[in-house]
Amino acid sequence: MAPLLEVKDLHTEFRTGAGVVRAVDGVSYAVEQGETVAIVGESGSGKSVGALSILRLIPDPPGRITRGEVLFLGRDLMQLPDAQMRDVRGSDIGMVFQEPMTSLNPVLSVGRQITETVEQHSRVDRAAARKRAIELLGLVGIADPARRLKQYPHELSGGMRQRVMIAIAIACDPKLIIADEPTTALDVTIQAQILELMNGLTRRLNAALIIITHNLGVVARYASRVNVMYAGRIVESGPATAIYHNPRHPYTMALLQSVPRLDRPRRARLDPVDGQPPDLTHLDEGCAFRPRCRFAVDACAKAKPPLEPVAPTGHRSACLRAREMAAVGAVA
Amino acid sequence: MTMPATDAQTLLEVRGLRKLFPVTEGIFARRKVGEVRAVDGVDFTIRRGETLGLVGESGCGKTTTGRCILLLERPTGGEILYDGVDLAKLTHKQLLALRRRIQVIFQDPYSSLNPRMKVGDILAEPMKVHAMAPDVGRRAARVRELLAICGLNPNFADRYPHEMSGGQRQRVGIARALALDPEFIICDEAVSALDVSIQAQVVNLLEDLRVRFGLTYLFIAHDLSVVRHLCHRVAVMYLGRIVELADCDELFDNALHPYTRALLDAVPVPDPTVEAGRKFRPVKGEVPSPINPPPGCVFHPRCPMAVESCSRVRPQLREVRPGHWVACSEVR
Numbered sequence: 001m002a003p004l005l006e007v008k009d010l011h012t013e014f015r016t017g018a019g020v021v022r023a024v025d026g027v028s029y030a031v032e033q034g035e036t037v038a039i040v041g042e043s044g045s046g047k048s049v050g051a052l053s054i055l056r057l058i059p060d061p062p063g064r065i066t067r068g069e070v071l072f073l074g075r076d077l078m079q080l081p082d083a084q085m086r087d088v089r090g091s092d093i094g095m096v097f098q099e100p101m102t103s104l105n106p107v108l109s110v111g112r113q114i115t116e117t118v119e120q121h122s123r124v125d126r127a128a129a130r131k132r133a134i135e136l137l138g139l140v141g142i143a144d145p146a147r148r149l150k151q152y153p154h155e156l157s158g159g160m161r162q163r164v165m166i167a168i169a170i171a172c173d174p175k176l177i178i179a180d181e182p183t184t185a186l187d188v189t190i191q192a193q194i195l196e197l198m199n200g201l202t203r204r205l206n207a208a209l210i211i212i213t214h215n216l217g218v219v220a221r222y223a224s225r226v227n228v229m230y231a232g233r234i235v236e237s238g239p240a241t242a243i244y245h246n247p248r249h250p251y252t253m254a255l256l257q258s259v260p261r262l263d264r265p266r267r268a269r270l271d272p273v274d275g276q277p278p279d280l281t282h283l284d285e286g287c288a289f290r291p292r293c294r295f296a297v298d299a300c301a302k303a304k305p306p307l308e309p310v311a312p313t314g315h316r317s318a319c320l321r322a323r324e325m326a327a328v329g330a331v332a
Numbered sequence: 333m334t335m336p337a338t339d340a341q342t343l344l345e346v347r348g349l350r351k352l353f354p355v356t357e358g359i360f361a362r363r364k365v366g367e368v369r370a371v372d373g374v375d376f377t378i379r380r381g382e383t384l385g386l387v388g389e390s391g392c393g394k395t396t397t398g399r400c401i402l403l404l405e406r407p408t409g410g411e412i413l414y415d416g417v418d419l420a421k422l423t424h425k426q427l428l429a430l431r432r433r434i435q436v437i438f439q440d441p442y443s444s445l446n447p448r449m450k451v452g453d454i455l456a457e458p459m460k461v462h463a464m465a466p467d468v469g470r471r472a473a474r475v476r477e478l479l480a481i482c483g484l485n486p487n488f489a490d491r492y493p494h495e496m497s498g499g500q501r502q503r504v505g506i507a508r509a510l511a512l513d514p515e516f517i518i519c520d521e522a523v524s525a526l527d528v529s530i531q532a533q534v535v536n537l538l539e540d541l542r543v544r545f546g547l548t549y550l551f552i553a554h555d556l557s558v559v560r561h562l563c564h565r566v567a568v569m570y571l572g573r574i575v576e577l578a579d580c581d582e583l584f585d586n587a588l589h590p591y592t593r594a595l596l597d598a599v600p601v602p603d604p605t606v607e608a609g610r611k612f613r614p615v616k617g618e619v620p621s622p623i624n625p626p627p628g629c630v631f632h633p634r635c636p637m638a639v640e641s642c643s644r645v646r647p648q649l650r651e652v653r654p655g656h657w658v659a660c661s662e663v664r
Contacts, residue, residue: 042527187389192598192614217600221607240604258532260561272532
């Protein structure tokens with residue numbers, strides 16, 4: 001069976017004063033029905049731009065999707081006319097953004113923002129849409145939904161606003177939800193509530209979830225498969241357990257070693273990744289992680305290594321020395 | 333309350349600190365309609381050379397506590413004794429002298445550096461204000477020295493903040509705090525805005541500087557794993573009050589207050605196998621408004637251990653084990 005979503009060789013660029021930034025530089029991955037896939041990376045790694053590109057939400061100019069296919073339910077989203085693309089957004093694919101304050105409209109009531117989505121996609125009348133909105137607010141765990149419908153975003157707490165965002169995202173029973181740093185702006189106890197809610201709802205709706213985050217703990221708790229991004233490319237991809245217990249890319253290994261963990265004895269010192277994040281306007285033809293990599297050899301400067309299988313489980317790594325990493329990675 | 337008596341080792345002592353912000357209505361005739369109890373009776377001491385962690389979620393009053401110590405806010409009540417001297421009783425001149433000894437590192441390396449000043453001028457400014465290194469040549473030498481201490485290229489003195497990455501800017505913020513040879517630094521979410529790989533570098537730098545210059549830190553943060561790594565003792569705040577205070581290992585291994593336990597539970601561990609084996613129930617509800625905090629114990633509406641008296645009697649911090657203070661009536 002074909003996967004629900006298949007991204008093939010996606011390229012997105014931004015033309016800036018400093019030069020062309022290849023924010024997404026040849027990314028390919030698939031998402032199966034009902035599965036939770038995490039895209040992990042630090043600022044500027046291209047994880048958000050990659051997700052926005054799927055929905056063609058890249059502002060043009062300065063951005064442009066220059067190449068690639070996004071096959072969703074057998075159709076290439078990149079080729080759809082704008083009107084059909086609008087039908088896909090918010091209906092087949094729901095989106096939850098990071099900042100619930102800026103992604104909700106401050107001058108529309110919460111109820112209006114939910115019914116708008118419902119009316120747009122399911123051709124029902126106002127009363128039915130309102131009923132659905134009340135039902136949705138109940139689903140996302142908001143008490144007294146009828147009263148909350150009349151409130152405006154500024155009257156709600158950050159956690160409540162994110163619940164409203166989720167209600168909008170699931171309003172039309174999507175097959176896929178893309179959540180871009182859904183809990184980064186929230187406190188840790190609220191983060192836990194929101195993640196549990198999203199996890200429960202995606203199971204219930206049998207929707208697939210792409211969760212974009214920099215938090216390695218969140219990934220470990222919820223994702224079955226993980227794509228690690230660095231400088232616009234996926235550098236490692238595979239089942240979550242393989243990525244965490246047997247990383248085969250030096251960047252993934254360094255990332256896992258640099259976070260302090262609550263479940264392990266305290267270390268005297270952290271083991272950080274050396275150097276600075278890459279300047280995306282000045283990338284050469286070699287591996288972008290090379291200047292910070294402890295395992296770099298001369299050959300790393302010649303070409304960007306392709307993402308190649310390292311195990312039959314679907315575990316892939318874009319490193320020339322991935323096979324040698326097996327011995328080192330186990331230490332982490 | 334009975335905290336251990338002040339001894340020569342105590343650098344800072346905070347007693348019954350309160351900070352209320354008025355809530356007003358009306359544009360011309362401002363009427364006070366309520367108060368935000370940002371900090372509501374906080375006591376702690378910091379010993380020389382120690383790092384005290386102050387943790388809690390947004391709105392718990394941790395930053396306001398720090399700002400009161402810096403005298404950026406005038407406390408509504410309570411005393412702050414620095415090196416035995418009550419800050420509220422100092423003359424302007426004495427205060428100026430004291431400010432050299434207390435410095436701060438802010439969270440956001442983008443907004444805390446003046447974008448129109450070169451890094452060299454940013455670092456020389458405090459020296460000018462306090463008439464340290466009076467001639468230009470000596471100041472320039474000190475700037476280069478500070479940059480080197482913080483792991484930056486001394487030539488960065490000629491750069492503007494926008495020419496640097498977030499991690500480099502935060503190093504400039506740290507260099508600025510060191511410019512006056514302080515003994516006490518308040519780190520207000522100093523590593524929160526940084527990516528994981530860079531965060532570990534800055535955490536190590538802060539630790540090195542503490543040892544090298546004999547610094548004392550108040551480390552305000554919401555990230556528990558970083559706090560555990562850096563701090564000797566940790567105070568947990570909730571809604572303007574300290575609910576638990578203990579040595580770092582004791583707090584993380586034997587948390588007693590139900591809020592601390594909920595907080596620790598909510599942090600996901602970056603390991604899928606560990607996560608799969610954890611029982612996990614997020615604490616219910618959200619932090620109540622500090623304008624109208626619940627009577628009695630402020631945590632009782634969300635607390636799994638709450639009994640009837642919790643809604644009436646405000647629990648005092650008491651020492652349940654040597655050095656381990658808890659404000660909960662149900663903890664034995």
